[in-house]
Amino acid sequence: MTAPPWLDLLDDTIRACATHERHDLVDRLLDRRAGLLEPGRRVVVAGYPGKGKSELVNALVGADVCPVGTDLTTIAPTVVRHAERPTPLLEASDRSTGRDIGLPRALLGAGLVLVDSPGFGAPGCPRTARALAVLADADAVLVVTDATSELSALELELLVHVSRLCPTVLVALTKIDLVPGWRRVAEVDRGRLAEVGVVAPLIPVSSVLRAAAVRTEDAELNKESGFADLIGCLRREVLTDPARVAARAAAATSGLALEQLITPLRAEFDAGLAPTDTRALSEWQSAGRRVERLQRESARWQTQLADDVGDLLADLDFDLRERTRRILREVDDYFDAADPGTVWDEFSDWMHDALTAVAEVNSGWLVERFEWIATRVARKALPGNDVVPGEMLRALGGSWHDDLRKPNIERFSPAQKVFVGLRGSYSGLLMSGLATTLAGLPLINPISLGAGAAFGARSVFEERGARLKRRQAVAKTAAQRHVDDFFLRYGKEAKDATRTVHRALRDRCTEVAHSLREAAAESARVIKTELEAESARNTARLTQVRRDLERLLALRTRIEAAR
Incomplete structure (x- = not known):
């Protein structure tokens, strides 16, 4: 026996669902496949309560197989199929499980x-769920409404949903025996069906007239009931070509299953066409900008540090020169009056203390100034990093330990005083004696002796004053030389210490800046690698x-052709 064409279509859909791990759809399609292979075509009579649905089934088969009434009489499906004699093929003990009648x-x-x-009933209620479950196994659907009112919005929504579940749809307009204007209602309903895109024949019927016609075997009354048209429509739409009905039902079931596969794939595909993770991309761009900013800041703070250290060296030289000049002025004032020969030891101690004080003050000021420079560089260029180790600043500033060398101070000994006095007195005695000889006095006389003594005393006094001036000049020269030596040596030591700390600070800042740039660059590389890997995975x-979409869409094209 040749398998029907729709069977391959359904099997391909089942395989597609299995490939995408939708086992719930696989189970549903397998059940549907088994149902479609059974003999006979299932026509589900559906509708809202009170429309005459069960009464219409009874009228179609000419037997009271379904309970009717004004309340909710049908709470479970009733299946009516052919049998050689009237018999309930299956009567469930629980009415909610349904009945099977022959x-x-x-x-x-x-x-x-x-x-x-x-x-x-209401959406989500158990009765509605049972009704939808029955519709899922329908080969064709006969939707029942009545002529007492036009199709409501809920009924139109039901018809649209039914047409998606099962392409073969018929509409029965019941209770025409109660509504004289049923023809107008039928025309309005047909127009509304066309508006919502539901292609379904609408057949007006009266179950009461049909039941009376069956009892009385009145063919004219049967025709008036409309059931002859309804049965003819059922034969034409369902029984004339049952294979076509099965194919359309299989296509509808497959199409609904495919939609559940296509929808998430299409959403994933559309999301994949969007730009890569914007957060990661923003982080990568931010990391790149941070690297560029750190490079700019590195050049800026190096220039700033060089300028600050240059200013510091200039200020250091000026401060040291000013303090040493002040000391030299005090030395000049001091030795204008003091004799170096008697106060040199005291002066040497004072000079040592003064120069030590200059060194300490200058060193302290230098350390404070460098602390300010380092803090300023660290705060502006590298916030949050300690770039000035304490030992660097402790190395700043020099010390002065060289003692003042005592100059060769000329002393005026008693022998020198006697010699100078004799030399001066000789001149005075000779000049006075020569002068007094003109007066007839001898060369050596009391006047010449007195003059010689006066000249000798004056010579000693003048020589002592001259020697004091020379000693003071020698002392000033020695102090000047000592201060110059201090200025040169201490200034050299202070500048060397400043340059050492400058280089250490620069290297430390460069190291920290380099580590920050490396961290930012590494972060950018990691993010870029992740983006590339993610892009490759996404691709x-x-x-x-x-x-997958192409295969599923091709399968859907086959399904649409089958519908």
């Missing part, structure tokens, strides 16, 4: 299976999704 009817014998489904996944 009747010897020509319509049923032609392959029609009628299913009276529970009436629809591969996108390619796979596109292939």
